[in-house]
Amino acid sequence: MLQKQEYDVLHDTVSTFDERQVADALKTAMRQLASGVAVISTDQGGAWHGMTATSVISLSMDPPSVLVCINRTATIHGPLMEAGAFCINFLSGTQEEVCTVFSSKSRRGERFADGLWKVGPSHLPYHPLAVANIFCAVDQVHEYGTHSVVLSRVRHVTEGMSEKRSPMIYLDGRFIQP
Known part of the structure; x- marks a missing residue:
């Protein structure tokens, strides 16, 4: 395993750490941070693609922008980069x-099959029952x-079509109610 050295401020020494151990500890620590859950959706030449994401961050209001992080091995990565546009469905x-459904590789064929998905601005698929949709x-x-790390300009925002609802929250590997 790759070993790196780090300066230990508390003990004024140089210590060795294992990146895999640090990554595992970071994953455990980050599971303690509650996150909203979104489905990122895009249209590449008439084919819809989507994935579940918790790495969505409001970046700026001037200009209105968001940041999303997408694993380069995710099936949506190439289509989203080619399309140059996407919708965040909270x-x-x-x-x-x-x-x-959007988290499961084995259920990929069911992702847009519920019949509720609509076509919005820039021909992007969006779910009208989401709390909000950001194009x-x-x-x-x-x-x-x-x-x-995808920095994006927000072009359009809608709120879900039905009454105000609580967002989906993910914490420590499970969904919780706010």
């Missing part, structure tokens, strides 16, 4: 099945580690 607490145009892409 799921409600009642949409656990949507989340499950984005890719502005910049930075590769870091296994992921592409």
Whole structure:
């Protein structure tokens, strides 16, 4: 395993750490941070693609922009980069099945099969029962580690068609109600 050295401020020494151990510890620590859950959707030449994501961040209001991180091995990566546009569908607490379908490789064929998906701005698929839909145009892409960090301009925002609902929250490997 790759060993790296790090300066230990508390003990004024140089220590050795194992990147795999640090990655495992980071994963455990990050599971303690509650996250909203979204489905990222795009249209590449008439074919819809999507994935579940918790790495969605509001970046700026001037210009209106968001940041999403997408693993370069994800099946949506190439289509999203080619399309240059996507929709962030923030799921409600009642949409656990949507989340499950978009998280499962074995259920990839079911992702848009519920009949509820609509076509929105820029011909992007969106789920009208989501808490909100944010339609984005890719502005910049930075590769870091296994992921592409996608900085995007927000072009249109809608709120879900039905009454206000609580968002889906993911914490420590499970969904919780706010």
